[in-house]
Amino acid sequence: MTPTEPVAYLDHAASTPMRPEAVEAMLPFLAGHHGNPSGSHAAARVARRAVDDARDAVAALLGAAPGEVVFTSGGTEADVTALSGVAAASADRPGAPPAPVVVGAIEHAAVRDTARALGAAGHPLHVLPVDRRGRVDPAALSGALTGAATGGTGAAPAVVSIALANNEVGTIQPLDDLAEVLVRVAPDAVLHTDAVQAAAWLDVATLAAPAALVSASAHKLGGPKGVGALVVRAGTPFAPLLHGGGQERGRRSGTPNVAGIVAFGAAAAIAVAERDERAVRVAALRDRLADGLLTALVARAPGTVETVVHPGEGRAHVLPGHLHLCIPGAAAEEVLFLLDTAGVAASAASSCSSGAAKPSAVLAGLGVPDALASGSLRLTLGWSTTDAEVDHALAVVADAVARAVTPIEVEPAR
Amino acid sequence: MRVLVAMSGGVDSAVAAARLVRAGHDVVGATLKLWGGESDSGCCSVADVDDARRVADRLGVDHHTFAYSDEFDRHVVGPYVDAHRAGVTPNPCVECNRHLKFGALLERADRLGFDTVATGHHARIVAGPDGVRRVARGADVAKDQSYVLAGLTSERLDRVRFPIGDSPKDDVRREAAALGLRVAAKADSQDVCFITRADGRARFLARRLPLTAGVVVDGGGRPVGRVPAVETVTIGQRRGLGLAGGAEPRYVVATDPATATVTVGTEADLRVARQPLADLGWAAGPVDGPLDWQVSAHGAVRRGAWDGGAVAWERPERRVAPGQVVVAYSGDVVVGWGTAAPVQDVRTDQAIEPHPLGA
Numbered sequence: 024m025t026p027t028e029p030v031a032y033l034d035h036a037a038s039t040p041m042r043p044e045a046v047e048a049m050l051p052f053l054a055g056h057h058g059n060p061s062g063s064h065a066a067a068r069v070a071r072r073a074v075d076d077a078r079d080a081v082a083a084l085l086g087a088a089p090g091e092v093v094f095t096s097g098g099t100e101a102d103v104t105a106l107s108g109v110a111a112a113s114a115d116r117p118g119a120p121p122a123p124v125v126v127g128a129i130e131h132a133a134v135r136d137t138a139r140a141l142g143a144a145g146h147p148l149h150v151l152p153v154d155r156r157g158r159v160d161p162a163a164l165s166g167a168l169t170g171a172a173t174g175g176t177g178a179a180p181a182v183v184s185i186a187l188a189n190n191e192v193g194t195i196q197p198l199d200d201l202a203e204v205l206v207r208v209a210p211d212a213v214l215h216t217d218a219v220q221a222a223a224w225l226d227v228a229t230l231a232a233p234a235a236l237v238s239a240s241a242h243k244l245g246g247p248k249g250v251g252a253l254v255v256r257a258g259t260p261f262a263p264l265l266h267g268g269g270q271e272r273g274r275r276s277g278t279p280n281v282a283g284i285v286a287f288g289a290a291a292a293i294a295v296a297e298r299d300e301r302a303v304r305v306a307a308l309r310d311r312l313a314d315g316l317l318t319a320l321v322a323r324a325p326g327t328v329e330t331v332v333h334p335g336e337g338r339a340h341v342l343p344g345h346l347h348l349c350i351p352g353a354a355a356e357e358v359l360f361l362l363d364t365a366g367v368a369a370s371a372a373s374s375c376s377s378g379a380a381k382p383s384a385v386l387a388g389l390g391v392p393d394a395l396a397s398g399s400l401r402l403t404l405g406w407s408t409t410d411a412e413v414d415h416a417l418a419v420v421a422d423a424v425a426r427a428v429t430p431i432e433v434e435p436a437r
Numbered sequence: 438m439r440v441l442v443a444m445s446g447g448v449d450s451a452v453a454a455a456r457l458v459r460a461g462h463d464v465v466g467a468t469l470k471l472w473g474g475e476s477d478s479g480c481c482s483v484a485d486v487d488d489a490r491r492v493a494d495r496l497g498v499d500h501h502t503f504a505y506s507d508e509f510d511r512h513v514v515g516p517y518v519d520a521h522r523a524g525v526t527p528n529p530c531v532e533c534n535r536h537l538k539f540g541a542l543l544e545r546a547d548r549l550g551f552d553t554v555a556t557g558h559h560a561r562i563v564a565g566p567d568g569v570r571r572v573a574r575g576a577d578v579a580k581d582q583s584y585v586l587a588g589l590t591s592e593r594l595d596r597v598r599f600p601i602g603d604s605p606k607d608d609v610r611r612e613a614a615a616l617g618l619r620v621a622a623k624a625d626s627q628d629v630c631f632i633t634r635a636d637g638r639a640r641f642l643a644r645r646l647p648l649t650a651g652v653v654v655d656g657g658g659r660p661v662g663r664v665p666a667v668e669t670v671t672i673g674q675r676r677g678l679g680l681a682g683g684a685e686p687r688y689v690v691a692t693d694p695a696t697a698t699v700t701v702g703t704e705a706d707l708r709v710a711r712q713p714l715a716d717l718g719w720a721a722g723p724v725d726g727p728l729d730w731q732v733s734a735h736g737a738v739r740r741g742a743w744d745g746g747a748v749a750w751e752r753p754e755r756r757v758a759p760g761q762v763v764v765a766y767s768g769d770v771v772v773g774w775g776t777a778a779p780v781q782d783v784r785t786d787q788a789i790e791p792h793p794l795g796a
Contacts, residue, residue, distance in 0.1 A: 356503055360549050426548055 030366030031412035035243075035344055035405030036190060036220060037370055042245035042290050042406070049247065049286035059278055061270060070281045077288025084291040085218065085237050086228025087254040093274045094252055094284050098219035098240030101253035102133035104264045104275065105215040105236040106184055108255070110141050111262035113179030122179035123147040125167050127159045127186065128388035129194070131217055134184050135384060141182075151185075156340055157194030157331045157389055159185055161204045168209040180211035180260070187231055188221035191372050191385040191401060192331045193345025195225065202233030213259060219243055219251075223294055223405070224302050224342050235259040241283065245406060246290035250283035305404050306343035312402065312413045313338070313346045319421035324428045326351040330391065330399070344404040349391060352428040353398035361423035367416055370401045400424070439463045440598065441551040443538055444493065444500070446485030448620045449557030451492040452609045453600040455616055457555055458496050465551070466493040466500040469537060471509035472631045488620050495618060503545070505537055512536035514631055518645045521668040524694040525760030526777075529629055530585040530734065539589055543596060553596050558582045561602040562594050563770060569721040570594035574769040577605040584734050587764040587774035591720070639669055651697040653678050655687075656706060667697050672758035673707060690756065691779070708753035709780050713746060714763060717775035724773065729766040732757045732777070738766065743773070756780045 032040075052073065058066030060074050075089070082089040095101045106124065113122035124146045126138045142148030149167035151159045168181060183205065188195045198216060205212050215236035218227045223244035231237045237254040241247055255261050255274060267276030313329060320327040330347040332338050350358065355371035362369050372383040386396040402416065442454040444466040457464045468489040486502055493500035513532045520527035538556060546554045559575030560583040570591040574581045589597065601609050613621035627634070632641045642648060643666075651667030652660050662679035664670055670678075674689040678701060688707045691700040712732075729738035730748055741748040748763070757763060757777035765773035 354545070356501075357545060357548055360501060364550070426550075 029363070029368040031415040032368045033402040033404060033408070033412070033416060034368045034370050035408070036193075036401065036403035038242045038248065039223065039245055039405040040407050041242075041247060041286070042293050044293055045246050045286040045290040048289035049282040052282035052285050056281075060281060061268065061278065073285045073288075074279055074281055077284045077291075080288035080291045080295075081239070081252050082254075084222060084227060084295050085239055085252065085254050086232055087237070087256065090272070091254050091256050092252050093255055093271045094250065094279055094287075095275060096249055096280070097251040098131075098217070098238055098243070099133040099251075100264075101219075101238035101240070101251045102131065102184075102215075102217055103137045104253050105238060105255075106134065106137045106141060106182055107264055108261045108274075109182045109213045109215070109236070109259070110146055111264075112260035113182075114262075116179055119179050121146040123149060123167075123181040125149040125151065125164065125181050125183040125212075127151050127184075127196075128153050129157055129189055129192070129385040130184060130186055131190050131219070132384070134186070134215075134217055138184065146182075153194075153388060155331070155333070155389070157189055157192055158196060158340070159201060161200045164201055165204045165208050168204070168212060180213055181209055182213050182215065184215040184217070186217040186220070187227065187237075188218070188225065188342050189385065190220045191383060192347045192389065193220070193342040193403075194331050195221070195340050195342060198230055198233060205233070220342060222291075224298065224344065226298070236261075241287035241290060244290050244294045246287040247283050250280050250287050252287070301406055302343045305406070305408060306338070308408055308410065308413050309344060309346055309404050310338065312404070312416055315417045316346070316348070316402075316420055319417075320348070320350065320424060323421055323425040324350050324353060326395075327424075328395070330386070331389065344408075346402045346404075348400045348402075349386070349395040350398035350400060350424055350428065351395055353400075353424055354427060355397060355399050357427035358398070358400055358424050361426055362420065365419040365423050367419060367423070370403075371399050372401060398428075438552045439550060440465070440553050440555050441542070441546040441549070442466050442498075442555045443542060443557075444468050444489035445557065445626065446488035446492075446620065446623075447557060447626055448610055448613045448618070448623050449559065449601055449606075450489070451557070451618050451620050452604075452612050452616075453555055453557040453598075454492065454498065455496055455612070455618070456600040457598070458498060464496070464498045466490075466496075466498055467542070468500070468502050469509075469542065470502055470504045471506060471533070471537065472514075488623070492618050492620060495616070503542070505541060508537060508541050509533070509631075512540075517629075518642065520760055521642055522646050522694065523760075524668065524692045526671065526758040527760065528585075528762045529631075531588065531762050534586055535588055539586075539593055539597060543593060546596075553598050555598040555600055557601055558586060558599045559602055559606070560586050560599050561769075562597065562599060565721070565770075567721055571720045572771040573602075574766070575599075575602045580606045582734075583766075583769075583771055584731050584762070584764050587762065587771050588718070639666060642666070642668060649694060649697045651692075651694075651699050653680065653699045653701055656690075656700065656702050661687075661701065664699055667692055667694050667699055670699050673755055688755075707755050709750075709756045710753050711744070711747040711749050712741070712754065712757050712763070713778040713780065714748065714775035715759075715778040717743065717773055719773045720771060724765070724767060727751065728772065729768075731764045731766065732761060 056069045058070040060070040078089045078092050082092045110122050124138045124141045128150050151163045153159055185196055214234045216231050216234040217238045218231050219240045221227055222239045235256045240251040263274050265276045270276050327350045330349050440457050440462045444450045454466055468486045490500045513529050517527040517529050543554050559577055559580040561573040562570050563573045564570045572583045572586045574583045610621055632638055648666035648668055651664045653662035655661050670689055670692050672689055685703055687701040689699055690702040690706050727740050727742045730741050731738050739754045741750040759777050759779045761777045763775050763777055
């Protein structure tokens with residue numbers, strides 16, 4: 024069996040196809056313009072200009088001044104740089120206790136594990152519970168910050184990291200409500216938001232405005248893999264993670280990925296230009312898929328639920344491309360295998376290096392029982408999703424799932 | 438035929454997959470991620486998954502990774518630790534084959550639409566005139582793994598293939614090299630895949646159960662030595678007992694973690710005329726008369742006949758550690774399997790639980 028392209032690609036949250044315009048934009052910088060943008064000659068200036076044009080586009084996407092945009096190798100580097108950068112800056116205060124770190128219970132592993140590492144290094148760590156929709160309770164944030172503030176006088180301001188939208192279940196955080204708490208309880212606290220999933224769908228420039236740091240990734244919105252950005256707003260306490268030649272105004276050393284950044288800029292421009300139209304169109308496709316699948320699945324795998332979406336309350340708090348299901352009695356690995364065979368590309372939770380399904384920390388954070396979490400299925404739509412793909416998924420997914428939950432009689436060994 | 442090949446990342450399963458592809462079957466490779474901990478010798482490190490995937494790429498077949506660490510913990514690692522706690526011998530490879538490779542994976546293969554599961558075990562499957570399928574020794578006697586496959590029923594064996602069971606290991610390696618498979622010269626895996634060489638059994642166990650220092654006594658109950666952990670002492674063991682040298686060699690003939698006592702005796706004390714089994718199952722009904730019995734994964738066979746409660750040896754044989762799997766062969770063919778029970782002439786308070794999948 025040779026690997027073939029799926030009939031229905033429903034894993035856009037893992038990576039969405041590149042926009043042709045982004046491919047077009049980067050090619051001259053692969054095949055031709057090879058200058059290092061840090062140089063002073065004409066070839067360098069071509070690269071420099073292209074990177075700065077891209078910086079303008081990404082700044083517009085994320086609602087920052089161009090000088091506040093730091094290009095990175097991707098969303099993970101942006102997240103790690105944000106948390107460690109602020110934490111490291113706080114260490115500059117001699118004799119002061121380490122800055123508290125406050126994160127939501129369903130953060131991406133890049134944030135969760137960096138926070139854990141900072142906790143192990145002596146930073147007081149607070150993990151905020153989420154409600155059944157996956158939203159952080161402002162009261163819990165208030166409590167954590169009040170507790171953190173009593174850590175001692177002279178304590179460094181807390182680092183708070185809460186994603187604008189969750190990567191697995193798609194929950195959109197009411198960042199405004201949380202920022203309000205910060206203003207009231209801990210005005211010095213530094214808010215970071217991971218907008219990697221949100222950037223393709225939401226008005227990040229407005230929604231992430233209260234955050235001092237904002238992460239984004241090119242390949243989630245039609246750019247190439249291996250390039251991302253971190254907004255570091257002026258005045259934010261920050262120390263770089265990567266030291267070296269002082270590129271990106273000393274905030275991220277290393278020769279920039281010029282071709283990737285150029286393509287990121289092109290993808291960002293399109294993402295902004297057609298965002299609202301696309302969100303409405305894809306949400307309609309997602310709703311058709313969700314409603315059709317739920318009807319079919321509830322009949323064949325009783326107890327199937329749409330994660331973080333409860334009957335009758337709509338999906339306004341979920342990203343337009345996200346559909347996350349929990350199917351009792353199904354092994355996610357088997358469902359994915361059968362879907363793969365049937366030409367549907369999906370995922371169980373987030374992507375993982377080994378390819379094996381691991382228990383989802385996000386579902387655990389949501390309080391989803393293991394019996395349900397082990398049958399998790401994430402279908403995510405994107406800019407290129409067609410009616411035909413949704414039709415194909417509706418035709419095959421329920422059958423595949425039903426096979427994975429059908430108990431079979433197996434003779435005991437003896 | 439649609440075949441799911443369990444690919445460990447080693448050379449045997451790689452060639453097993455290659456042979457199935459060459460025979461024209463619809464082949465998919467799967468690596469079982471069994472163990473989350475560190476392992477330098479086993480079957481499920483990230484490097485092994487990489488090897489399996491790259492071999493599958495080379496063969497042009499799809500490769501998947503299946504996480505079975507919960508099941509592995511429940512059916513293999515947990516019982517391994519519990520057995521040591523109780524002072525009985527664990528059989529992790531046997532348990533893994535019964536519960537994981539030819540248990541959970543076989544069931545999954547059914548649901549995923551596969552006709553059979555294949556592995557790189559050095560063993561064969563033979564069908565007798567009675568239509569019953571039985572495990573038989575692999576062609577490479579030195580690499581034979583039929584012992585750890587004992588207990589698979591005919592129904593299960595009907596859905597299992599061992600494509601390299603008829604080949605000597607050297608041929609398998611030569612074939613892998615000829616195919617350009619990157620694992621052609623890869624070292625064989627070791628016995629217990631979840632214990633690293635650097636860590637060792639004692640330290641692995643020490644993190645999971647309280648180890649008890651014990652006293653070593655002779656047949657008359659007189660203390661003659663000490664051991665740091667009675668849970669790691671095995672029947673037949675001769676070294677590490679803190680015994681004074683010079684005298685006739687003495688061997689462990691019984692252990693009792695409950696009283697932290699290890700009893701030693703002479704070679705003659707170690708030998709018994711009959712070895713009781715806690716359970717015994719037959720591939721297709723009891724076999725009368727003398728059979729070959731194998732009492733460890735790579736040990737020599739002994740001759741004896743089942744007398745209804747024990748194996749009566751043709752001549753006295755060393756006693757088998759309680760809990761150890763015992764396999765009966767007629768020629769090369771596995772005809773029965775059971776679990777050693779304590780020999781009753783040695784005072785012991787141990788109660789042996791019947792093997793969960795045994796007779």
